Amino acid sequence: MADGKDNNVQTSVLTKKDLRKAYFNWHMWAESGHSFERMQGMALCRAFCDPLKKLYGDDKEGLKRALKRESQLFNTEALIGASVVGATLSMEESMMGEPEDEKDEAITSIKVGLMGPIAGIGDALDWTVFKPIFLGLACDMALKGSWIGALIAVLFVIGLYYEGRFMFNTGYRLGKRTFSKLLGSSIFQQVILLAGALGLFMMGALGASYVSLSTPLEITFSGQDPIVIQEALDSIVPGLLPLAAIFGVRGLMKKTSNFGLICIIMIVICMIGSFIGIF
Structure with missing residues (x-):
């Protein structure tokens, strides 16, 4: 009823x-x-x-x-x-x-x-x-x-x-x-x-805005102007390195949920990359 x-x-x-x-x-x-x-x-x-x-x-x-x-x-x-x-x-x-x-x-x-x-x-x-x-x-x-x-x-x-x-x-x-x-x-x-x-x-726009990463590497051939790796990457896909960094962190997050450990890994990678001249 x-x-x-x-x-x-x-x-x-x-x-x-x-x-x-x-x-x-x-x-x-x-x-x-x-x-x-x-x-x-x-x-x-x-x-x-x-x-x-x-x-x-x-x-x-x-x-x-x-x-x-x-x-x-x-x-x-x-x-x-x-x-x-x-x-x-x-x-x-x-x-x-x-x-x-x-x-x-x-x-x-x-x-x-x-x-x-x-x-x-x-x-x-x-x-x-x-x-x-x-x-x-x-x-x-x-x-x-x-x-x-x-x-x-x-x-x-x-x-x-x-x-x-x-x-x-x-x-x-x-x-x-x-x-x-x-x-x-x-x-x-x-x-x-x-x-x-x-x-x-x-989220992609936020990542592009907040993540900054570049490399000073150059490739030099005899008798030619050096090729700047960063300029070459930007001519292909602007922001390729920051995107790679985001996916790298995402990969680490799949392995572990310990954000402190992830931060330590990122710091170590950055220090080693800076020391050998990659970053």
């Missing part, structure tokens, strides 16, 4: 208070907890600690896996990018009961695939447009001796907080509704595939 309720609608476990607390922790730690190894990964994990504890309850192993999943490398603009954070939390809630491998793949792909494009929008609006306008006006009025300049600066910071909270809640609502429809459909797998491809593209 119909009871007037839609059985397909999932009841929310997380309350508005949980969401407010999650965003507050994200806002406080997004930049202050930044690191080169995981970027904002630890801030995201900190923001999700309490919600995940509530979702998993006594399932300690599931909680460990979720916290490990959310502490992986993540980097976006902290305000408009909070929409990605909200959508991720929504997926964590809506995919409870799904196979863990599927959750790992889906949630990680969505995060990595969306963090770059959303960050571009946030950086362009908040820090390239709004910040110079409002703080420029505040500085001008402060230099003229008006207290309104300080007020504008304070209101700007408060406004940023509520902007981020709005985007977080929007991402949570849209993520919950959208992904509940996608679960179990063929579209879901296509979304994962496309997001994963976009994520690989973004």
Whole structure:
């Protein structure tokens, strides 16, 4: 017998208070907890600690896996990018009961695939447009001796907080509704595939930006100008050595999960290469 309720609608476990607390922790730690190894990964994990504890309850192993999943490398603009954070939390809630491998793949792909494009929008609006306008006006009025300049600066910071909270809640609502429809459909797998491809593209761009490696080696033939190895490599594939270094580290990570040992191996290789003139 119909009871007037839609059985397909999932009841929310997380309350508005949980969401407010999650965003507050994200806002406080997004930049202050930044690191080169995981970027904002630890801030995201900190923001999700309490919600995940509530979702998993006594399932300690599931909680460990979720916290490990959310502490992986993540980097976006902290305000408009909070929409990605909200959508991720929504997926964590809506995919409870799904196979863990599927959750790992889906949630990680969505995060990595969306963090770059959303960050571009946030950086362009908040820090390239709004910040110079409002703080420029505040500085001008402060230099003229008006207290309104300080007020504008304070209101700007408060406004940023509520902007981020709005985007977080929007991402949570849209993520919950959208992904509940996608679960179990063929579209879901296509979304994962496309997001994963976009994520690989973004990770490649990050690798090219942060990894720098070159060689001073030259090959000299009698009566001819020396051939500079680095110039030859750049003419074939620019950034070939940094790419090789990334794949080398990836190979080491397949052998061992001891990051300290990997760092020591890299340092030794660099020292030997520098000593014999390869690097």
